[in-house]
Amino acid sequence: MSNKIKVAQFGLGPIGQSSVRLLAERKNFEIVGGIDIQPALAGKNLGEVCGLPGLKAKIYPSFEEMGKKVKPDVIVHTAGSRAKISFEQCKPMLQKGLAVVSSCEELLFPAHRAPKESAAMDKLCRKSGGRILGTGVNPGFVLRSEEHTSELQSPCNLVCRLLLEKK
Secondary structure, eight states: OOOOEEEEEOOOHHHHHHHHHHHHHHTTTEEEEEOOOOOTTTTTTTTHTTTTTTTEEEEEEHHHHHHHHHOOOOEEEEEEEEEEHHHHHHHHHHHHOOEEOOOGGSSHHHHHHOOHHHHHHHHHHHOOOEEEEEEEOHHHHOOOOHHHHHHHTTTTTTTTTTOOOOO
């Protein structure tokens, strides 16, 4: 019997693929599948798409399709920036009582942008035992140098050089 946490990745764009690579480095996680709506990815090997030849998990076109084959404990959601859309994407997972961790910025404090949806998700989670956590981390937000340069240098008397690099 494995004590590893079974994780599936929802959204396989650049952020999702990075998430898979980071999860693969952790010994306490078992990546059991990926989900993406791009028809070209359905049925492919998640490891091949993410540059991890040792990973033998499949990509599914939907959470419902994946659920017929594998049962994750946690879903990492990296498919949106808007609370309303992200809630709709996560709803089937929450109905199954799963834990969802999302990079959606608006889920950091969802009641601000989507108060009705937040109340509905809270009610759903209380009923199903599901959990959702918005980390609010999006690389586009973190590296908008034109907007954040003054904030980054504010504690300094003199800034000679500032380099922001997206990897």
